[in-house]
Amino acid sequence: MSRTRSYVSQSVQQLRPSGIRRYFDIAATMEDVVSLGIGEPDFVTPRHIIDRTVESLHLGQTAYTNNSGTIELRRAIAAYIQRLYGVEYDPDSQIVVTVGVSEAMWLALRAILDPGDEVLVTEPCFVANAAAVEMAGGVPVRVDTFVEDGFQITGAMLEAAITPRTKAILINYPNNPTGAVLSRERMLEIAAVAQKYDLIVLSDEIYERLVYDVTHTNFASLPGMYERTILMSGMSKSFAMTGWRIGYVSASHEIMEAIRKLHQYLIMSAPTMGQVAATEALNHGEKDVADMRGEYDTRRKLIVSGFNSLGLECFEPHGAFYAFPSVAASGMTDEMFCERLLYEERVALVPGSAFGKSGAGFVRASYATSRENIEKALERMQRFMERHG
Ligand SMILES: Cc1ncc(COP(=O)(O)O)c(C=O)c1O
Numbered sequence: 001m002s003r004t005r006s007y008v009s010q011s012v013q014q015l016r017p018s019g020i021r022r023y024f025d026i027a028a029t030m031e032d033v034v035s036l037g038i039g040e041p042d043f044v045t046p047r048h049i050i051d052r053t054v055e056s057l058h059l060g061q062t063a064y065t066n067n068s069g070t071i072e073l074r075r076a077i078a079a080y081i082q083r084l085y086g087v088e089y090d091p092d093s094q095i096v097v098t099v100g101v102s103e104a105m106w107l108a109l110r111a112i113l114d115p116g117d118e119v120l121v122t123e124p125c126f127v128a129n130a131a132a133v134e135m136a137g138g139v140p141v142r143v144d145t146f147v148e149d150g151f152q153i154t155g156a157m158l159e160a161a162i163t164p165r166t167k168a169i170l171i172n173y174p175n176n177p178t179g180a181v182l183s184r185e186r187m188l189e190i191a192a193v194a195q196k197y198d199l200i201v202l203s204d205e206i207y208e209r210l211v212y213d214v215t216h217t218n219f220a221s222l223p224g225m226y227e228r229t230i231l232m233s234g235m236s237k238s239f240a241m242t243g244w245r246i247g248y249v250s251a252s253h254e255i256m257e258a259i260r261k262l263h264q265y266l267i268m269s270a271p272t273m274g275q276v277a278a279t280e281a282l283n284h285g286e287k288d289v290a291d292m293r294g295e296y297d298t299r300r301k302l303i304v305s306g307f308n309s310l311g312l313e314c315f316e317p318h319g320a321f322y323a324f325p326s327v328a329a330s331g332m333t334d335e336m337f338c339e340r341l342l343y344e345e346r347v348a349l350v351p352g353s354a355f356g357k358s359g360a361g362f363v364r365a366s367y368a369t370s371r372e373n374i375e376k377a378l379e380r381m382q383r384f385m386e387r388h389g
Pocket of ligand 1: 100175233246
């Protein structure tokens with residue numbers, strides 16, 4: 001019998017592919033490309049973390065762990081959150097170790113959404129967010145942020161998007177792709193909206209340790225927010241551990257019970273060796289975090305002043321490892337700018353519109369790369385701007 005239908009579900013057919021990939025695919029076919037496109041640390045995981053993990057493998061620690069993660073790691077996570085923010089989670093019942101924030105996000109959304117429930121998603125944002133809401137059966141309602149507000153969401157912006165179907169707000173600060181950090185006052189505005197409309201706040205704090213000249217506020221630490229917050233974070237960015245695939249999710253007991261159920265059917269347990277590595281990182285990795293943050297900060301200043309002196313106006317990012325300059329001075333759209341820059345000068349950036357329509361007119365440049373690469377990219381971009389500025 002010949003095929004008369006697509007085997008792929010309607011819902012998956014309707015998902016939009018990530019706008020990031022296209023530029024990486026083009027860049028991969030070219031030589032001598034300086035890439036500021038990648039959203040992961042250029043550092044190798046600190047040596048003591050690798051050594052401790054290799055040792056555990058030689059000791060034969062290769063089996064599944066408890067569904068929620070090893071108790072050693074859950075205790076280390078609870079102690080870490082308590083030490084940084086004074087927030088208490090019970091390691092036995094309120095922490096699940098996940099395959100990165102990626103899994104944590106899917107679990108959290110699946111745990112709280114019924115079909116048609118709306119989630120306010122601030123944009124520009126990480127490319128997976130809206131798709132994750134859709135795949136959990138929800139409806140993403142995009143709420144734009146703007147450079148004039150330092151890409152910080154306000155309570156009023158969120159309130160304007162609320163309907164009777166709104167169930168949750170999804171925020172990510174420090175933010176990918178803008179580098180914005182939410183001030184405590186703005187967080188309190190969000191908290192007030194969550195309280196007023198009885199909403200859950202999903203807070204993706206994966207860049208929490210990478211802040212410069214400002215402090216990061218944990219959303220669950222705000223008055224009245226502990227019961228409403230689903231906190232998601234992990235090892236990938238702060239400890240240069242993207243490939244180990246370890247994150248975690250913490251929330252109230254009721255939500256955690258739902259999350260644990262989903263996680264055990266979906267994943268069973270996060271990678272065992274990754275969990276050993278994460279435990280070592282949390283217990284003994286503070287100096288590594290401080291060293292890497294110091295280096296990112298130096299690069300941040302270099303790239304932001306570099307863009308500004310090229311006429312590519314760049315708002316000061318206080319978090320993560322991204323700069324988000326405007327390309328208005330080139331007279332091009334962000335997509336055209338990235339494509340021409342790649343072909344003409346072999347510098348890879350990501351167009352801001354890949355992160356939502358309010359990202360249009362901006363480009364994301366990751367400074368998780370060497371100073372030498374940043375300088376080379378700026379030199380090439382200077383030539384480009386001399387021709388097109
Ligand atoms: C904002 C944000 N959330 C989540 C992730 C995924 O992180 P993980 O490696 O923990 O799955 C990323 C990765 O780029 C990110 O930028």
